[in-house]
Amino acid sequence: MHIDPLEKKWVQISLGMCALFVSIIMIDALFHGVNAPSNVETIDSRKIHLSEEFAEDNLGVQVADNGDITVRMVAGRYAFFPKQITLPAETKVTFRWVSMDVLHGVHMPMTNMSTMIVPGYVAQVESSFPRPGEYPMLCNEYCGLGHDHMWSKAFVIDKEEWEANRAKESAALNPTATANEESDDE
Amino acid sequence: MMNDTTAKNLALSHMWVAFTAFIVACFMGEFQVLERSGLFESLTSISVYFASVSTHGVLMAFVLTTFFIMGFGYYTASHSLNVPVWNPKLAWAGFAIALSGVVMAAVPLLSGLASVLYTFYPPVTAHVSFYIGATLLVVGSWVWCAIMIVMFYQWKKANPGKTVPLAMFATTANALLWLWTSAGVAAEVLFQLIPLALGLMDTLDPGLARTLFAWTLHPIVYFWLIPAYIAFYVFVPKQAGGYLFSDEAARMAFIVLVVFSLPIGFHHLYMDPEQAKGWKLLHGVGTFIVALPTLVTGFTVIASLEIAGRLRGGKGLFGWIGSLPWGNPMVLSVILSLVMLIFGGFGGIVNASYAMNAMIHNTAWVPGHFHLIFAGTTVIMYFAIAYYLWPILCRKPLVSNSLALVQLWTWFIGMSIMTTPWHVLGLLGQPRRISSVQYNNVLTMTWEPYEILMILGGLVLLGSACLFFYILVKTQFGATTEVFAGEVEYAEPLHEVKDLPEYLNDFKLWNKVIAVLMLISFGVPILQFFFMDTYGSSAWGY
Numbered sequence: 001m002h003i004d005p006l007e008k009k010w011v012q013i014s015l016g017m018c019a020l021f022v023s024i025i026m027i028d029a030l031f032h033g034v035n036a037p038s039n040v041e042t043i044d045s046r047k048i049h050l051s052e053e054f055a056e057d058n059l060g061v062q063v064a065d066n067g068d069i070t071v072r073m074v075a076g077r078y079a080f081f082p083k084q085i086t087l088p089a090e091t092k093v094t095f096r097w098v099s100m101d102v103l104h105g106v107h108m109p110m111t112n113m114s115t116m117i118v119p120g121y122v123a124q125v126e127s128s129f130p131r132p133g134e135y136p137m138l139c140n141e142y143c144g145l146g147h148d149h150m151w152s153k154a155f156v157i158d159k160e161e162w163e164a165n166r167a168k169e170s171a172a173l174n175p176t177a178t179a180n181e182e183s184d185d186e
Numbered sequence: 187m188m189n190d191t192t193a194k195n196l197a198l199s200h201m202w203v204a205f206t207a208f209i210v211a212c213f214m215g216e217f218q219v220l221e222r223s224g225l226f227e228s229l230t231s232i233s234v235y236f237a238s239v240s241t242h243g244v245l246m247a248f249v250l251t252t253f254f255i256m257g258f259g260y261y262t263a264s265h266s267l268n269v270p271v272w273n274p275k276l277a278w279a280g281f282a283i284a285l286s287g288v289v290m291a292a293v294p295l296l297s298g299l300a301s302v303l304y305t306f307y308p309p310v311t312a313h314v315s316f317y318i319g320a321t322l323l324v325v326g327s328w329v330w331c332a333i334m335i336v337m338f339y340q341w342k343k344a345n346p347g348k349t350v351p352l353a354m355f356a357t358t359a360n361a362l363l364w365l366w367t368s369a370g371v372a373a374e375v376l377f378q379l380i381p382l383a384l385g386l387m388d389t390l391d392p393g394l395a396r397t398l399f400a401w402t403l404h405p406i407v408y409f410w411l412i413p414a415y416i417a418f419y420v421f422v423p424k425q426a427g428g429y430l431f432s433d434e435a436a437r438m439a440f441i442v443l444v445v446f447s448l449p450i451g452f453h454h455l456y457m458d459p460e461q462a463k464g465w466k467l468l469h470g471v472g473t474f475i476v477a478l479p480t481l482v483t484g485f486t487v488i489a490s491l492e493i494a495g496r497l498r499g500g501k502g503l504f505g506w507i508g509s510l511p512w513g514n515p516m517v518l519s520v521i522l523s524l525v526m527l528i529f530g531g532f533g534g535i536v537n538a539s540y541a542m543n544a545m546i547h548n549t550a551w552v553p554g555h556f557h558l559i560f561a562g563t564t565v566i567m568y569f570a571i572a573y574y575l576w577p578i579l580c581r582k583p584l585v586s587n588s589l590a591l592v593q594l595w596t597w598f599i600g601m602s603i604m605t606t607p608w609h610v611l612g613l614l615g616q617p618r619r620i621s622s623v624q625y626n627n628v629l630t631m632t633w634e635p636y637e638i639l640m641i642l643g644g645l646v647l648l649g650s651a652c653l654f655f656y657i658l659v660k661t662q663f664g665a666t667t668e669v670f671a672g673e674v675e676y677a678e679p680l681h682e683v684k685d686l687p688e689y690l691n692d693f694k695l696w697n698k699v700i701a702v703l704m705l706i707s708f709g710v711p712i713l714q715f716f717f718m719d720t721y722g723s724s725a726w727g728y
Contacts, residue, residue, distance in 0.1 A: 001434050001690075002681040007485060014481040018474040025540045029467060034541045036456040038463035040714075044721040102726045103307045103392055105457065105548050109615020109629055114544040116458045118392050119309060119723040123459035136627045140548035140617035142303050144310065144728040145232050148620045153627075 037115040037125040045119035048074060048100045061085050063166070071095045073137075075104040075117045078150040080137050086155045088162035089132045097123040105141035108154060116141065129156045192274045193264035194579045196281070198662075200257025201572065203285060204250045205655060208565075211245035212651040214238045219604075219644040223637040224622050235621035236301040236728075243304025244295060246561070248323060249288055251410040254568055255364075256284070256330040258413050259357045261575065263334055265674050266351040267341045272333055280333075284326025291319025301728055303619065305403075306379065308395050309723040314383035317375050324368050334361035342692070349686050352433055353420045353676060356440045360412040362693055363444045366700060367409055370401025370451075382725050389722025393460030394715040400451035401708060404473075408447040410560060414567035415440070418487045418520060421574060423677035425516040428494025431486045433679035437690045439479035439486070445700055446476040449707035456543045465711050466540065472707070473538040480531065487520065493680065515590045519570035522598040523563045530559030533609065548619070551612025558605040566597055569654055576661050577670040585660040589653065596650035604643025607636035 028034035048054045054074055060082045062070050071093060074081045080097075087093055097106060099119040107114035113127040129135070139150035157165075218239055221229045264271050271277055293315065294300040300316035338358040342350060350358075374395050381387040423430045430436065452469035455461050495506025511517050533555040537543055546552065573590050577583050584590060612618070616633055623630050689695050 001683075001685055001687065002432070003434060004432060004489075006489075007432055007435055007482070010485045011478070011482060014478055017481075018477055021535065021539065022471050022474050025470060026467070028541065029463070035463045036466055036541055036543065037459060038461060038466060039459060040462050040718075041459070042718055042720050045723055046721070102310050102723070103396075105617075107544075107547065107549070107615070107617070112541075112544040114457055114547050116455075116548075118396065118458060118460055120391060120721045121393055121459040134627070136615075136625050136629065138615070138617050138625065140619070141307070142236070142310075142619040144726070145236060145301070148232065148622050148624045151625050 037123055039122065039124040041122040041124070042120055043098055043122050045099055045101070048098055053096075054098055061087060069093045073097050073106075074100055075106065075139070076100040077102065077144050078139070078146040080106060080139070080150075080152040083152045084155070085153075086157060086162075087129065088159045089129050089156050090159050091162075092126060092128045095123075095125050095127065097125070102143045103141050104139050104143050104150070106137050107140050108135045108137050111135065113137075114140075132156045132158050190261075190264050190270065192277075193261050193271050196271060196274070196277055197257040197261035197575065198579050199281060200253045200260070201575075203288070204253035204257065204568075205572070205658065207245040207249035207253070207288070209651055209655045211242045211250070212648050214242040214245075216641075216644045216648045218242065219637075219640050222621060223641055225638075225641075230622065232621050233298055233301065236303070237295065237298040239619075239621075240301050240303050241292070241295045244291060244320075247304055247406075247410075248320070250565075250568075252284065252323060252327050255360065255409065255413055256280070256327060258416075258571060258575075259330060259334055259361070261579070262353050262357050262416070263337045266353040266357075266676065267337060269337065269341065272337050272340065276329060277333055280326045280329025282326075283329065284323045287319045287322025287324075287326060289319070290322060291316050294319075305399065307399075308379060308382065308390055308392055309726050310728050311379070311383050311725040314380060317379045317383055321372070321375055321380070324372060327364060327368070331361040331365050334358050349683050350691055351676065352430075352436055353416055355437060355691070356412060356416045356419070358693065359440045359444050360409060362697070363405055363412070363447065364409045366448055366704070367402050367405040370398045374398040389724050391715055391720050392723050393458075393720065394712070396455060396458060397461065397708075397711055397715070400454045402451070403454045404451040405447040407556075407560065408443055408476075411564050412440070412443070413571065414523065414564045415443075415483055417516070417567045417571050417574075418483060418523075420676045421516055421571070422487060422520045423490040423494060424675050425514050425574075426491055426494035426510055426520075428490055428497050428677075429680040430677040431489035431493065431680055433681075433683045434686065434690060435482055435486050437686075439482045441690070441696055442479040442482075443476065445696055445703065446472055446479075448700055449703040450476060452707075452711070453538050453540075453543070456540060457547045460715075461711055465707070468707060470538065470540045477531070477535070477538075480527070484524065484527070487524065490677070490680075491517075491520070513587065513591065515573045515587065515594060516570045518591060518594050519566050522594060523566050523570075526558055526562035526566070526598070526601065530555060530563055534559065546612050548617060549612035550616040550618050551609050553618050554605045554608030554612055557608065558601060562598070562601040562605070566594060569594060569597065572654075572658060575674070576658055578672055578674060580662045581670050582661055582664070582666055583668050583670045585657055585664055589657055593650050593653040593657065596646055596653070600643050600646030600650055602643070603646060604640050607639040607643075611636050 054072055059072050075097060097115060097117045099117045104117040111129055115123040115125045117123050133156055135154045135156060137152045137154055139147060220226055221235050260271055294313040300312035302310050302312040334357055378390045378395050382390050419430060419436045450469045450472035452461055452466050453473045456466055491510060492506050495510045498509045500506030500509030573584060611633055614632055
C-alpha cells in the first residue's frame with residue numbers, strides 16, 4: 001500500500017484543525033458552561049392548561065426572591081404566550097418553553113436565545129441580552145399554514161430602568177407579597 | 187465487451203425519473219422565491235406555497251437523488267466489474283416499486299394533502315398515502331442496495347485476491363451506507379407516522395420521532411454526495427489528462443465517510459430538549475471527524491488535477507490551474523464544485539459547532555447552506571456525470587459541448603447569487619420556513635434587498651436547469667446519424683495498487699464497527715424514551 005508523505009502530512013494537519021475546533025467547543029462546554037438547551041424534562045402537552053407551572057397566571061416573567069428571573073412561555077398555533085414580555089438588559093434570564101400543540105421553534109434574532117419547542121418536553125434555555133431594544137420572538141419551525149404569523153415581542157430595557165420599575169411596583173403593592181411581574185402592555 | 191443493454195436501459199430509465207423530478211422542482215423553487223418576496227400580490231398563497239415547498243423538497247432530496255444514485259450505480263456496477271446486472275427482473279421490480287411510491291406520494295403532495303415539508307415532523311400529519319409512497323420509494327432503493335452488494339461479493343468470489351475497482355468499491359459503500367441510514371426514518375414511518383395517520387394509534391412521541399429522523403438526517407446527505415465523490419476520484423483525473431493521486435487514500439476516505447456519517451445525527455438536534463448535552467457533544471465530536479474524509483478528498487482531487495495540469499505543460503505554483511482543460515464539462519464541474527464545497531464546508535463547520543449553532547439554527551442560513559453544498563457541490567457533479575454518460579448510454583454525441591459549459595457556469599453563478607443573500611438573511615435572523623414576512627418589526631426591512639437578489643439567482647438557476655434538460659433530450663432524441671463509440675474510462679492511480687489490506691477491499695469489518703458506534707451513540711438516546719415518563723401528542727392538521 002502506498003500513501004504519499006505529503007498526503008500523510010495533510011491528514012495530520014486536518015486532524016489538527018478538527019482537534020482545535022473540538023477542543024474549543026469542549027472547553028466552552030465543560031469549563032464555561034456554554035451548552036445547547038438540553039434539560040430532558042417531560043410534560044404532558046395536552047394538559048398544559050391544567051399544569052401548575054404553566055397555568056395562565058403563571059406565564060411570563062417572574063422574579064424570585066433572590067432576584068433570579070424565569071420566563072415561562074407557552075407556544076401554540078400561532079403565537080408565543082404571553083404575546084409581550086419585558087426583560088432587563090445584562091441580566092441572566094432562564095426561559096422555559098412548552099408547546100400546547102405541535103412542534104415549534106423560537107429564536108430572537110441577534111441573540112443566542114434559540115430552542116426547539118417539542119410537544120411533550122420543557123425546553124429550558126438561559127441567555128442574557130447585552131443591548132436594550134425591541135426583539136421579536138419568531139417561530140422558526142413550520143407548524144401549520146399560519147406559521148408566518150407566529151411571533152411575539154420581547155422588550156429589553158436598561159437594567160437601571162428595570163430596577164426602578166420594580167421598586168415602584170413593589171412600593172405600590174403589599175411589600176410582603178411575592179413579586180409577580182405582569183407583562184407590559186404598550 | 188459484453189452486451190450491457192440492460193445496464194444502459196436501467197441507467198437511462200432511473201436517471202430520466204431523477205431529472206424529470208429535478209426540472210419540475212426547479213420551477214417550484216423559482217415560484218417559491220418569488221412568492222416569498224411578497225413583491226407579487228397575484229402569486230401570494232400560503233397553501234400553494236407550502237404544498238410547493240413540500241413537493242420541491244421531496245422531489246429534490248428524495249427522488250432526484252435516489253433515482254440518480256440507483257441508475258448510476260447499476261451502470262457503474264456492470265461496467266466496472268464487466269458483468270451483467272445481477273437479476274435484472276428484480277432491478278426492474280425495484281424501479282417499479284420506487285416509481286409507484288413517487289406517484290403515491292405526489293398525489294397528496296400536489297393536492298395540498300401533504301404540506302408537511304420534506305422533513306414531515308409530527309405531530310403535524312399528512313395523508314397516509316404520502317407516508318406509504320415514501321416508504322415504497324425506500325423499499326425500491328433497498329432492492330438496488332441488495333443487488334449492488336450481491337454483485338460486489340459475486341465478483342470478489344470470482345476474483346479472489348483481486349482489488350475491487352474503486353468505482354464499485356465506493357458504489358457498494360454507498361449501498362451499505364443507505365441501508366444503515368434509512369433504518370431510522372423507516373422505523374419512524376412504519377411504527378409512528380403510518381399508524382398515527384391511519385388512526386391505529388392515538389398519539390406518538392415527537393421526541394422519539396425526531397431522534398429516529400436524526401439517525402437518517404445526516405448520513406442521507408453523504409448518500410447523495412458519494413456519487414459526486416465517485417466522479418471526483420474515478421472520472422476527473424482521467425478527463426483532466428492525469429492520474430489519480432492515490433487510490434488507497436480514496437478508499438480510506440469512503441470508509442471513514444460511511445462509518446462516521448452515521449453516528450453523528452444529533453447535530454440536527456443541538457437545539458432540541460429531548461436529548462441531553464453529553465450525547466449532543468459526542469455526536470458533535472463525530473461531526474468533526476467526518477470532515478476528515480472531505481478534507482482528504484479535497485487534497486487528493488486537487489493533487490490529481492495538479493498532476494494533470496503539469497503534464498499538460500503548466501508551470502509554477504499556480505500555472506497548472508490555467509493549463510487544465512477548462513472546456514471539458516467534467517473538469518469544469520469539479521473546479522466549480524470544489525469552490526462551492528469550500529464555502530459550503532465553512533458554513534457547515536459553523537452549523538456543527540455545538541452552541542454556536544444557536545445563532546443560525548432554523549434560520550435562512552440553513553437552506554442557504556444546504557443549497558450551496560447539495561444543489562451546488564453535489565448536483566453540479568450529477569450534471570457532469572450525465573454529460574459524460576449520456577453519449578455512452580445513447581451512442582450519440584453530446585449535442586453541444588459549449589452549451590454544456592454555459593449550463594455549468596450559469597448553475598454556479600446562479601447558485602452563488604442565490605445562496606449568498608440566503609446566508610446573510612439567516613444571520614439577520616430570518617426564519618427558514620416562512621412563506622411571507624408578516625412580522626411588524628424594523629428588523630425585517632433589512633431583509634428586503636436580499637430577497638430580490640435571491641429571485642435573480644433563482645431565475646439564473648431555472649434557466650440553467652432548462653438548458654440542462656434540453657441538452658439531454660436533444661442528445662438522446664435529436665436527429666443525428668453520428669454514432670458515439672466512446673466508453674467509460676476510469677482514472678488510473680499514480681501508483682499501482684499493490685498489497686491492499688483486506689479492510690480496504692471489503693466491508694465486513696466496517697459493518698461491525700458501524701454497529702458498535704450506532705449502539706454507543708443511539709442506544710441510550712433511543713431507549714430513554716421507553717424508560718422515561720413521556721407523554722404522547724395527538725395528530726394535528728396544518
